[in-house]
Amino acid sequence: MIFISVVTKEYNGSGPTASTITHLKHRAADTYVNDATNPIPKPTTTGYGWWKTIALYADNGADIYSDIKIYGGGAPSPAWTGATLHVGDETSDTYDQATGTVDGSGDEIVANHDQVTAKTDFFGTYTSLNMKTVGLTGGVATLGPLGSPQRISKYVFLQLTVTSAVSAGSLSNGTIYWRYSVTS
Numbered sequence: 001m002i003f004i005s006v007v008t009k010e011y012n013g014s015g016p017t018a019s020t021i022t023h024l025k026h027r028a029a030d031t032y033v034n035d036a037t038n039p040i041p042k043p044t045t046t047g048y049g050w051w052k053t054i055a056l057y058a059d060n061g062a063d064i065y066s067d068i069k070i071y072g073g074g075a076p077s078p079a080w081t082g083a084t085l086h087v088g089d090e091t092s093d094t095y096d097q098a099t100g101t102v103d104g105s106g107d108e109i110v111a112n113h114d115q116v117t118a119k120t121d122f123f124g125t126y127t128s129l130n131m132k133t134v135g136l137t138g139g140v141a142t143l144g145p146l147g148s149p150q151r152i153s154k155y156v157f158l159q160l161t162v163t164s165a166v167s168a169g170s171l172s173n174g175t176i177y178w179r180y181s182v183t184s
Contacts, residue, residue, distance in 0.1 A: 008178065011053040011155065016095050018151070024052055024176065026085075026160035028106065030098040038103055040162055049160035050098040050106035051088075051113060056134075056153040056178055064144035066181045068153045069131035072123040073175030082165030085123055085174060088116035088157035091134050095155060109159040116157055123174055131179060132156075153180075 009018040010032045019032045026049035029038035040049045056068060070087075092115040100106030109116050126132045135154045136143045143152055 005059045006152070006178075006180075007057050008054055009057045009151065011055065011095055012098070014097055016053070016097065018057065020057070021054075023173075024054065024158070026050075026052065026158075028100065028103045030100075040106075040160065041104065042164065042166055042168060043105065043162060044164055046164075047105040047162050048100065048108055049162070050100045051109045051157050051159040053095060053098070053155050053157055055151045055155050056180065058146060058149065058152045060146045060148045060150075062145045062184055064142050064183045065136060065152050066142045066183075068134040068136060068178065068180040070134050070156055071126040071128055071131040071177050071179070073177060074127065075123050076172045076174040078172050080171050080174075081167060082163040083171055084121050084161045086119040086159050086161055087122040087126070087132060088113065088159075089118040089120055090115050091154035091156055093137055093139075093154055096157075106159065109157060113157060115155075119159070122158065122176075128177075134178075153178075 007020045010021045011018050012030050012032050023034040025034045027038040028040045030050050096114045110119055
């Protein structure tokens with residue numbers, strides 16, 4: 001039996017640079033590491049983390065992929081007071097580098113991202129009963145077999161919005177799930 005690896009990658013910088021992740025850390029910079037650097041400062045009114053760009057990436061192999069979706073594992077617990085994770089209503093094959101002030105606020109995603117015209121509360125809207133359709137690269141119905149490792153989904157754009165009501169320190173973890181179909 002052959003096992004094909006499918007992972008989540010985060011895309012950062014002007015290249016972009018793709019990094020395999022198991023945690024998506026929102027921060028006040030366009031970096032992917034899961035540490036305490038560049039925390040989002042508590043704003044006077046409303047502030048933003050730099051938007052995050054993620055996608056599914058698969059190894060080469062005979063598998064054929066379709067129907068990629070993303071959703072949350074319910075509201076984080078304890079609940080996030082003064083913070084909301086938004087997802088861009090659009091997904092895209094085009095990467096748009098995150099912008100903002102390092103160690104300050106990120107630029108608001110709808111006003112500053114070239115592909116996003118609206119955003120939705122991710123955890124409040126997308127569940128296992130109501131998944132967000134992501135789609136495959138190129139907008140095709142199926143993708144595969146793959147001759148080389150590659151990104152298989154469109155990019156998904158996420159941004160953490162914080163208000164003056166947010167507590168200082170780290171927020172509790174929220175869970176993000178992918179769902180896709182695969183045939184061999």
